[in-house]
Amino acid sequence: MWNLARIAASSLNRSRRFSTLIPGPCIVHKRGADILHDPWFNKDTGFPLTERDRLGLRGLLPPRVISFEQQYDRFMESYRSLEKNTKGQPESVVSLAKWRILNRLHDRNETLYYRVLIDNIKDFAPVIYTPTVGLVCQNYSGLFRRPRGMYFSAKDKGEMMSMIYNWPAQQVDMIVLTDGSRILGLGDLGVQGIGIPIGKLDMYVAAAGINPQRILPVMLDVGTNNQKLLEDHLYLGVRQPRLEGEEYLSIVDEFMEAVFTRWPKAIVQFEDFQMKWAFETLQRYRKRFCMFNDDIQGTAGVALAGLLGAVRAQGRQLADFVNQKIVVVGAGSAGLGVLNMAVQAATRMSGNSETATKPFFLLDKDGLITKERKHIDPAAAPFAKTLSDIEGLGLKEGASLIEVVKKVKPHVLLGLSGVGGIFHEEVLKAMRKSDSPKPAIFAMSNPTMNAECTAIDAFKHAGENIVFASGSPFENVDLGNGKLGHVNQANNMYLFPGFVSSFPSFSFFGLNFIFC
Secondary structure, eight states: OOOOEEEOOHHHHTSHHHHTTOOSOEEESOOTHHHHTOTTTOOGGGOOHHHHHHTTOTTSSOSSOOOHHHHHHHHHHHHHHHHHHTTTSOHHHHHHHHHHHHHHHHHHOHHHHHHHHHHTHHHHHHHHSTTHHHHHHHTHHHHOOSOOSEEEEGGGTTTHHHHGGGSOOSOOOEEEEEOSSSOTTSOOOGGGGGHHHHHHHHHHHHHHOOOGGGEEEEEEEOOOOOHHHHTOTTOOSOOSOOOOHHHHHHHHHHHHHHHHHHOTTOEEEEOSOOHHHHHHHHHHHTTTSSEEEIIIIIHHHHHHHHHHHHHHHTTOOGGGGGGOOEEEEOOSHHHHHHHHHHHHHHHHHHSOSSSTTTTEEEEETTEEOBTTOTTOOTTTGGGOBOHHHHGGGTOOTTOOHHHHHHHHOOSEEEEOSOOTTOSOHHHHHHGGGOSSSSOEEEEOOSSGGGOSSOHHHHHHHHOSSOEEEESSOOOOEEEETTEEEOEEEOOGGGTHHHHHHHOSEEOSTTOOEEOO
C-alpha cells in the first residue's frame, strides 16, 4: 500500500511557465528510492531535510542540501566545460556529446531539465531539435538508455486499446506520432524515428508552456524497408518490411481509436510520414479527430508566413503576393502542402481561383512538372503547368532547375527537396537576374546536410541584397564593411507551439485545425 506524501513544487514555481500549471505542492504515491528514480519528482540533492524524513529519503542522498539554483549553475558549468573540452572535434561528435549531457539530465530531473531549456532555448533548441535530432535518430539504437514515450508495433494488433492504459499519466493533451518512414531528409529510419516526437514535444513544453506530464511521444513501428537497419544487431524495432495498404491503415486506425477512447480531447500531430501516407491519413482522420500533419500543414504555415514577409521585405504591398513568381523545388508532402496553402492565400487575395496557381512553378527530381508528364502524381497534378503556360518562356516538360530559374526569373526560390546543395553556384548566380531587386531564397530542408544551400553560398553567389531563410540554423554572414547577411529561420518549431498555446480552434486558409 503506497503512502501519500507531499513534495513542494517550489522549483517549478520559480518558472513562470509552470507556476500556472502546478501552483502548490503535489501529492505523490511513492517513497524512498522510487521517488529518486522518477525524473518528474526527483529533485536530486535539493530535497530539504523535512522532505527527506517524510518521504523516506534520509540516508539515500548525500547529507548536503544543494538548492535548485545551485544545481542549475552546476549543470550550466558542466555544459560550458563540455563545450570547451570538445573544441576542434568533429561537429557530429560535439553535437552528440551535447545531446547526451542534456538527455542524462532529462532522464534524471525533468524540472531542472525544462528550466535549463527554457532559459537557454536559443542555445539548446539546435541540440534537442534541428539539426542534432537527425543525427540522434540515425544513431538512436546505440544511444538508447532509458525508454521515453510509447511504442505500438505491427505485432500489437488487437492489443492497443489495453496498451494505451499502460501510460501512467491520467491526462494527455499533446501527442506527436511518427511511423519513422521519412525522418527529416534522411528517409526510412524505422523505430529510431522516435527521436523526432521526443524533440518536438520538448519544444512544445519550452516554447508553449505545455505541461510536460501531459505530453506523449509515440512511435508506430510497422517495420522498415531500410535494409541496413534490418541487418543491424542493435536495431530496436520490428525486423520486417513495412506494412502496406489496408494492413498499414488498420494499425493506424486501431491506434487512433485507442488514443481518443482514453483521451478524447488530446491533439495528435502526425510527423514525418512518407508522402502517400501523410496525405492519406490527414484526409482519413481530420474530420473525426483532433489532429494535424506537421509536414503538410505546419511547414505550409511557416512557408506562407515567409512568402508574405518576403513581399514586404522587397518593398511591395502585401497584395502583390499574387504577382510573385515562385519556384518550388520538391514535390513531396512538404512542397505540396506549401503550394496548397499558398494557392488558397492567393485565391483569397485575388478572388480568382482559376489564376491562383499561375505564379507557381513546381519541380521534382525529374524537373519541371507539366500536364504532358506521364503518370503524374495526383497530388501534384493541380500545380502542373500547361504548354501554353510555359511556351512563351521557352520551357518544356522536365526542364531543369537552372533552366527554370534563368527563364522564369523568380521572385522566390523555395527549396523543400531534401537534396543538399541543389541550389548550387550556377542556380544562385541566376537568381541575381530575378525580376525582384531583392529576391528571396528559402533553403528549408533539414538537417543541415540536406539544406539546398548554405547561407554563406547564398550571399556569396546570389548577392548581398537577398532575403534568405533556412530550415536548419546558420550563423549570420559577414559581408564586410560592417554589413551582415541576416539568416532567417524557416522551421516549423516557430509555428507549432503557437497552434496549441494560442488557439483552441481555428481555420488557417481552409486547413481546418480543430483543437478540442
